[in-house]
Amino acid sequence: MSWMAKLYETYEAGMGLELPDSDQLMPISHTLQNAHIKITIDGEGNFRRAEVLEKTQIVLPATEKSAGRSSGEAPHPLADKIQYVAKDYPEYGGKKKAYFNGYFKRLDRWCNSNYSNNKARAVKKYVEKGVVVKDLIKSKVLFIDEKNSLLLFWPKDSESEAPKIFKVLPKEKGVLDQGNALICWSVEIQGDAISDTWKDHTLQTAWVGYESENNEQPGLCYVTGKVVPLAVNHPAKLRHTGDKAKLVSSNDMSGYTFRGRFTDSKKSIEKQGAQSMGVSFDVTQKAHNALRWLISRQGFRNGDQAIIAWAVSGEGIPQPMEDIWNLMGGEIQETPVSLTEEESKIDHRNDLGQSFSVALGKYMAGYRAKLQAADNIVIMGLDSATPGRMGITYYQEFFPDDYIERISKWHNEFAWYQRHKVEMGVGKAKPISKTVWPVCAPSPRAIWEASYGSTVSDSLKKNTIERILPCIVEARPFPRDLVDKARHRVSNRSAYKSNEQWLWEKHLGIACALYRGFCKRDPKQTKEYIVGLEQENHSRDYLYGRLLAIAERMEDMSLYVSGEKRSTTAARLMQRFADRPASTWRTIELALQPYIQRLKNNRAGFLHNIQTLLDEVMDKFVEGDFVKDKSLSGEFLLAYHAQRFELKNKQQLNENNEPQTDGDK
Numbered sequence: 001m002s003w004m005a006k007l008y009e010t011y012e013a014g015m016g017l018e019l020p021d022s023d024q025l026m027p028i029s030h031t032l033q034n035a036h037i038k039i040t041i042d043g044e045g046n047f048r049r050a051e052v053l054e055k056t057q058i059v060l061p062a063t064e065k066s067a068g069r070s071s072g073e074a075p076h077p078l079a080d081k082i083q084y085v086a087k088d089y090p091e092y093g094g095k096k097k098a099y100f101n102g103y104f105k106r107l108d109r110w111c112n113s114n115y116s117n118n119k120a121r122a123v124k125k126y127v128e129k130g131v132v133v134k135d136l137i138k139s140k141v142l143f144i145d146e147k148n149s150l151l152l153f154w155p156k157d158s159e160s161e162a163p164k165i166f167k168v169l170p171k172e173k174g175v176l177d178q179g180n181a182l183i184c185w186s187v188e189i190q191g192d193a194i195s196d197t198w199k200d201h202t203l204q205t206a207w208v209g210y211e212s213e214n215n216e217q218p219g220l221c222y223v224t225g226k227v228v229p230l231a232v233n234h235p236a237k238l239r240h241t242g243d244k245a246k247l248v249s250s251n252d253m254s255g256y257t258f259r260g261r262f263t264d265s266k267k268s269i270e271k272q273g274a275q276s277m278g279v280s281f282d283v284t285q286k287a288h289n290a291l292r293w294l295i296s297r298q299g300f301r302n303g304d305q306a307i308i309a310w311a312v313s314g315e316g317i318p319q320p321m322e323d324i325w326n327l328m329g330g331e332i333q334e335t336p337v338s339l340t341e342e343e344s345k346i347d348h349r350n351d352l353g354q355s356f357s358v359a360l361g362k363y364m365a366g367y368r369a370k371l372q373a374a375d376n377i378v379i380m381g382l383d384s385a386t387p388g389r390m391g392i393t394y395y396q397e398f399f400p401d402d403y404i405e406r407i408s409k410w411h412n413e414f415a416w417y418q419r420h421k422v423e424m425g426v427g428k429a430k431p432i433s434k435t436v437w438p439v440c441a442p443s444p445r446a447i448w449e450a451s452y453g454s455t456v457s458d459s460l461k462k463n464t465i466e467r468i469l470p471c472i473v474e475a476r477p478f479p480r481d482l483v484d485k486a487r488h489r490v491s492n493r494s495a496y497k498s499n500e501q502w503l504w505e506k507h508l509g510i511a512c513a514l515y516r517g518f519c520k521r522d523p524k525q526t527k528e529y530i531v532g533l534e535q536e537n538h539s540r541d542y543l544y545g546r547l548l549a550i551a552e553r554m555e556d557m558s559l560y561v562s563g564e565k566r567s568t569t570a571a572r573l574m575q576r577f578a579d580r581p582a583s584t585w586r587t588i589e590l591a592l593q594p595y596i597q598r599l600k601n602n603r604a605g606f607l608h609n610i611q612t613l614l615d616e617v618m619d620k621f622v623e624g625d626f627v628k629d630k631s632l633s634g635e636f637l638l639a640y641h642a643q644r645f646e647l648k649n650k651q652q653l654n655e656n657n658e659p660q661t662d663g664d665k
Contacts, residue, residue: 045125087130093149353531515634545639
């Protein structure tokens with residue numbers, strides 16, 4: 001139960017953090033719910049007004065049983081659904097079973113205890129009058145038909161618009177039960193500035209004290225090692241308010257849903273304790289509250305899958321699933337800037353990855369400074385196969401230095417030019433967006449899109465994330481099949497529609513990053529590539545990639561000169577080129593002849609420079625390599641993208657010949 005112990009410690013540490021009210025940890029013996037109706041009363045329990053709430057989550061007092069209820073009677077002690085809090089619910093044709101007696105009995109015991117609260121007493125005075133539904137109908141919050149029964153739907157032939165309550169309540173097969181509306185209370189007492197009960201910390205404290213005193217099943221807690229009241233039911237609603245999946249389920253005494261090999265009975269538990277491990281009520285409440293808080297605050301969500309990384313001390317840490325560009329923002333430069341004498345020694349023109357590494361090191365140093373060497377960092381993955389059952393799919397603990405080193409290693413080794421858009425002039429009537437190509441690692445979300453496309457199934461997304469996560473935090477080799485998938489999709493450029501060329505460019509950067517990182521970690525043949533164009537790389541695959549980029553640039557310029565807008569021969573034949581480069585290059589070369597003639601008449605200087613570059617690349621082929629027609633590895637994409645990037649963003653082909661215009665690419 002290491003995970004529960006760490007979450008328990010996180011809760012205790014989080015309570016000491018100075019956080020805004022909206023970001024505070026939820027107190028124990030409470031649960032998170034969507035409220036639909038707020039009823040305002042005075043301190044004597046007299047009705048004042050009511051209103052429908054839209055998308056309002058509240059923290060309400062709950063018992064151990066009610067916090068995890070899925071069916072049957074289990075009343076919350078204060079705020080609850082109409083079928084619980086309204087004594088007159090059956091009088092208006094309520095379709096659900098009324099549980100008012102159980103609700104009132106629990107509220108009454110709390111109000112008569114040493115932990116009573118004046119707002120809870122006011123609510124008790126009001127609900128025992130038995131006019132909750134009647135008052136809500138008068139206030140035009142709930143609605144009835146001619147038979148005095150609560151409406152199940154708003155008539156389609158009605159001239160007026162459907163009231164709010166019919167918009168906020170969930171529907172099943174086109175109908176809804178107004179008895180499902182959850183009532184929360186606002187008690188206006190003179191001199192008390194906080195009327196909303198779910199915001200009153202004194203009321204929350206009173207309920208926690210009452211609930212803790214009335215837990216009657218002592219036993220050994222395996223987390224704290226103390227004999228204390230044990231939990232019978234463990235909380236749900238970890239990922240959202242409607243989440244019924246539980247991480248821990250206790251053994252039941254009838255039906256034996258979770259019995260397994262245990263033969264516990266009520267008598268045996270009272271005499272010698274439970275056969276299974278015990279967790280105290282206090283520990284499980286705090287641990288699950290901390291988990292819920294972490295997921296909502298910094299968790300990575302992918303359907304039912306959730307991944308969280310946190311420092312037990314509560315300090316911030318770099319998140320493994322986040323896009324580093326979003327985290328660092330302007331700290332990642334498109335073009336490197338040397339600020340110190342040490343940095344000035346780096347030849348950024350050859351490897352922009354070194355510039356990124358320097359910026360990343362400074363960024364990570366900020367986290368190192370805040371974390372103590374003995375702090376624990378935990379990474380936890382959660383998923384559920386069924387609506388009621390959740391499991392831990394990944395769990396690792398790290399010391400801060402190890403964790404930051406591995407995160408940095410991932411971002412450094414998988415760095416490449418990545419396409420991003422930056423909004424310029426935000427706030428203006430027509431904000432302008434600018435495309436930038438910072439050097440950084442792609443995010444896991446971007447990786448699965450580049451490998452499988454945007455229509456990938458949820459199960460495949462989850463599987464891909466589970467495979468990528470250990471590569472990030474444990475520095476494992478990257479899966480080759482994901483690299484190959486991304487490479488094949490990008491090579492088939494024709495599969496991207498004309499209005500999706502921006503997406504192809506984005507996926508090209510991701511595929512290059514994956515291949516570069518894969519080669520760095522490949523246990524069979526480790527190979528390092530710089531981020532940028534390698535002028536002295538004489539590999540056949542690399543040189544062919546450069547040739548493709550040069551041919552594309554040459555035709556691109558010719559099309560621009562003539563005012564044509566269409567894809568180039570190199571772009572159309574990219575997939576064929578990757579499979580059979582030698583024979584396909586002959587086709588591309590022949591197709592270039594008319595464009596070369598056009599450039600002679602309009603861009604002679606450009607043509608001279610790019611043909612010189614083409615000859616230089618051709619001369620670098622080792623004898624016999626050029627005529628080999630075997631398929632190219634992902635290395636050709638690195639060379640293609642680096643050469644393409646160089647030709648599009650540098651002015652070397654236009655210097656001393658003709659000025660570069662805005663239209664030149």
